[in-house]
Amino acid sequence: MNAIALQEPGSKLKGPVTDCALPGKTFIWLPFAGGISAFAVILPKLFRRLTEYFADNAGELSLSGFKQFVRAHGDRMVIISTGHSTGFDYVVSVQGQTVKLTSPPEDLMFIEA
Secondary structure: OHHHHOOOOOOOOOOOOOOOOOOOOOOOOOOOOOOOOOOOEEEHHHHHHHHHHHHHHHOOOOOOOOOHHHHHOEEEEEEEOOOEEEHHHHHEEOOOOOOEOOOOOOEEEEEEE
């Protein structure tokens, strides 16, 4: 995503963007005027679930229930490299206020109904 964003005609990005969706990268929620998309490239499905989670828990910024929230949505996917059909929550890891994917985004295929 980083390479595509930097190649986009008219892109306002002037340098590398941290890809928070890669394993080992951290997602930091910083409420500020530009929003999260102003400083990070993130897997759209993960971004949507995070924004829904925060909207549903107005005023509460703890991520302690995020994995269960993702599980409850029932998003189905396949890990391409292994052929493992599973739920999105299987590749979401939450430790404290850090959300990570345990598989790279390019290895994930979502099953849409």
